[in-house]
Amino acid sequence: MAPEALVQPSDADLYRHFYDHEVREQARRRRRARIVNLLGRSVIVAAFLGLWTAAAAVYPPIIVPSPLATWRALVTEIGTLAQNTPPTLIEIVLGFLAGSVLGIGLGALVAQSRWAEIVLRPYLVVSQAVPKVALAPILVILLGYGLTSKVTLAALIAFFPLLENTIAGLRRVDLDSLRLLQSLGATRWQIFTKLRVFCALPLVFAGLRIAAVMATLGAIVAEFVAGNRGLGALLVVSMGTFSTPLLYATMVVLTALAFSVYLLATWLERKALHRYNLAAPRA
Amino acid sequence: MAQTADRPSSMSTYAVAPASHLVDGREVTPAITRRELEEREIRAVRERRRRELITHNAARVAVFIAVLVGWHLLAARYDSNLLPGPLQTYAGLVRSWKLISAGAVATLVEIGLGFGLGVFGGLVLGSIIGVSKTMQGVLHPFLVLYQAVPKTGLAPMIVLILGFGILPKVVLAAMTAVFPVLENTIIGVQRVEEDSQRLFRVLGASPAQTYFKLRLINALPYIMTGLRGAIVLATVSVVVTEFVAGRIGLGAVMMTGYAQLDTPMVFGALLALTAIGLACYFTVCLIETLVLRWFNLELPAS
Numbered sequence: 233m234a235p236e237a238l239v240q241p242s243d244a245d246l247y248r249h250f251y252d253h254e255v256r257e258q259a260r261r262r263r264r265a266r267i268v269n270l271l272g273r274s275v276i277v278a279a280f281l282g283l284w285t286a287a288a289a290v291y292p293p294i295i296v297p298s299p300l301a302t303w304r305a306l307v308t309e310i311g312t313l314a315q316n317t318p319p320t321l322i323e324i325v326l327g328f329l330a331g332s333v334l335g336i337g338l339g340a341l342v343a344q345s346r347w348a349e350i351v352l353r354p355y356l357v358v359s360q361a362v363p364k365v366a367l368a369p370i371l372v373i374l375l376g377y378g379l380t381s382k383v384t385l386a387a388l389i390a391f392f393p394l395l396e397n398t399i400a401g402l403r404r405v406d407l408d409s410l411r412l413l414q415s416l417g418a419t420r421w422q423i424f425t426k427l428r429v430f431c432a433l434p435l436v437f438a439g440l441r442i443a444a445v446m447a448t449l450g451a452i453v454a455e456f457v458a459g460n461r462g463l464g465a466l467l468v469v470s471m472g473t474f475s476t477p478l479l480y481a482t483m484v485v486l487t488a489l490a491f492s493v494y495l496l497a498t499w500l501e502r503k504a505l506h507r508y509n510l511a512a513p514r515a
Numbered sequence: 516m517a518q519t520a521d522r523p524s525s526m527s528t529y530a531v532a533p534a535s536h537l538v539d540g541r542e543v544t545p546a547i548t549r550r551e552l553e554e555r556e557i558r559a560v561r562e563r564r565r566r567e568l569i570t571h572n573a574a575r576v577a578v579f580i581a582v583l584v585g586w587h588l589l590a591a592r593y594d595s596n597l598l599p600g601p602l603q604t605y606a607g608l609v610r611s612w613k614l615i616s617a618g619a620v621a622t623l624v625e626i627g628l629g630f631g632l633g634v635f636g637g638l639v640l641g642s643i644i645g646v647s648k649t650m651q652g653v654l655h656p657f658l659v660l661y662q663a664v665p666k667t668g669l670a671p672m673i674v675l676i677l678g679f680g681i682l683p684k685v686v687l688a689a690m691t692a693v694f695p696v697l698e699n700t701i702i703g704v705q706r707v708e709e710d711s712q713r714l715f716r717v718l719g720a721s722p723a724q725t726y727f728k729l730r731l732i733n734a735l736p737y738i739m740t741g742l743r744g745a746i747v748l749a750t751v752s753v754v755v756t757e758f759v760a761g762r763i764g765l766g767a768v769m770m771t772g773y774a775q776l777d778t779p780m781v782f783g784a785l786l787a788l789t790a791i792g793l794a795c796y797f798t799v800c801l802i803e804t805l806v807l808r809w810f811n812l813e814l815p816a817s
Contacts, residue, residue, distance in 0.1 A: 265649070265652055268649055268652065268653065269652045269653050272649070272652075272653030272654075273653055273656065273657075276653070276654075276657060291676070295675055295676055296675075296676060347571075347574075350571055351571055351574040351575055351578060352578070354575060355575075355578070358793060360747065360796070361747060361792050361793050361795075361796030361797070362789050362792045362793065363747070363750045363751045363754050363788060363789075363792050365667075365751050365754060365755060366754045366765075366766070366769065366785055366788050366789075367785070368758070369758075369769050369770065369772075369773035369781055370778075370781055370782065370785065372773070373597065373773065373776070373778055373781070374597065374598060445663070445665075448665050449665050449667060449751075452665055452667065452668050453667060453755050453758070456670070456755065456758055456759055457758055457770075457773070463668075464668070467668060467670075467671045468671055468759060470671075471671035471672075471674065471675055471759070476675065479671060479672060479675070480672070483668060483669065483672060486665065486668050487664050487665075487668075490663055490664055490665045490668075491660060491663045491664065493663075494662075494663035495663070
């Protein structure tokens with residue numbers, strides 16, 4: 233027998249051995265996961281494009297244009313698309329701002345009074361269940377075909393998630409901190425600005441993220457109903473005139489726009505939570 | 516802080532209530548025993564609660580009436596074809612009842628089918644993604660993209676492909692309803708206690724047994740929350756698709772009224788739609804309560 237086989241490895245040696253093994257194993261697992269993810273994602277994208285192409289082959293091009301035709305429409309109609317994007321964007325931004333200012337403001341007011349909150353609670357529940365986008369035709373009749381009706385609808389459906397989240401957030405205060413502040417003789421206003429606001433922030437930011445998505449939805453639906461300008465209007469018009477490649481190209485632009493809005497909102501939420509050192513609200 | 520518990524807050528003060536004690540050297544028997552005092556306080560709390568319930572509900576009704584009156588007064592200043600009041604809305608509802616009721620039935624069927632399909636899809640997909648780490652890793656970016664895309668914007672496309680009938684509405688409703696169920700199923704299936712998982716492993720449970728007897732049951736509260744989100748989204752997308760492809764359903768009725776400037780009918784249809792939305796939502800809430808109670812699970816807060 234070789235003499236080195238008789239040497240007992242020390243605990244430190246064993247530890248190092250298993251530690252290195254574990255590290256290598258983890259790295260390998262991560263590498264493999266990355267490859268699997270990349271492969272799987274490529275397969276899904278390829279399958280999506282393949283299905284789309286197959287559908288385009290089965291249906292006439294006036295119903296389903298091929299990805300290539302969509303790309304061509306995207307290039308040739310870039311003027312039309314660029315012209316119709318700013319109105320939608322303005323509606324989303326204005327609706328989001330108006331809805332969130334109103335939602336946070338009213339939420340803060342309602343949360344001041346326990347009584348008001350209890351009285352209004354059933355209405356808040358009901359407002360969740362009612363399809364608010366159905367107000368679109370009515371808002372257009374009342375406010376005309378211009379910007380106002382679209383901004384109003386976007387603001388209206390952005391408003392409710394913020395109202396609810398603000399109220400819930402301001403109520404969800406840490407009891408120990410509240411008792412501490414009370415015992416130190418803090419005024420109501422001090423408790424509000426120094427404690428309640430910070431306890432509410434995670435839910436308010438989550439509400440803002442939802443409101444951004446909702447404002448996008450509201451702007452699009454309002455443009456469906458009363459469209460002369462904007463991407464939603466372009467969708468309906470190109471459906472009506474059977475310029476289907478343009479319809480698909482518009483959908484691509486709209487998806488990009490909505491995704492940017494969503495990413496921006498999520499990013500801002502994360503930044504803001506980080507800035508105030510808060511945890512995201514549990515789902 | 517408001518005292519919400521059923522016990523009076525001062526109960527602990529009376530931990531020891533002497534039958535009699537000495538005051539200034541004379542023996543005094545209390546006029547009231549500790550027990551009587553507690554009972555009196557409990558009764559007072561109950562009474563206060565009852566009174567609060569009455570005042571709250573009265574205030575709620577008052578808010579409702581105030582809104583109605585405000586609407587009436589506001590509408591009185593405008594032409595009824597621009598802004599009909601509550602009375603004209605009721606008249607419009609009665610006048611166009613045939614159209615509205617037919618539309619309501621169609622809308623209800625579309626919501627039901629779309630919701631059912633979406634929930635089924637969400638459960639299956641969510642379970643697969645929740646159980647398999649690989650699937651989750653692969654699909655994650657697509658899920659984020661799917662969540663962010665305004666799916667109602669797909670309405671014109673789907674109408675072009677599937678026509679103006681019931682099908683495009685069902686498909687779009689299912690496409691939007693799927694997401695909250697999917698998301699919540701993933702979370703619920705994954706958030707299983709480590710100890711229960713170990714127990715199942717030790718007892719030699721098969722993957723199917725672990726899934727159906729542990730993970731799925733554990734996910735139920737989350738799934739039920741997802742159902743609530745799904746029914747609202749299904750309603751919204753059915754209505755929007757009916758706006759775009761106006762032939763059947765309440766959305767189509769609204770668009771007809773809108774085109775003819777028959778605003779009372781639009782308001783009447785909206786009223787019916789609101790009723791449907793509420794009915795669907797509270798049915799789902801009822802299902803949630805029943806299912807969770809059946810499985811002896813806790814109702815989620817709010």
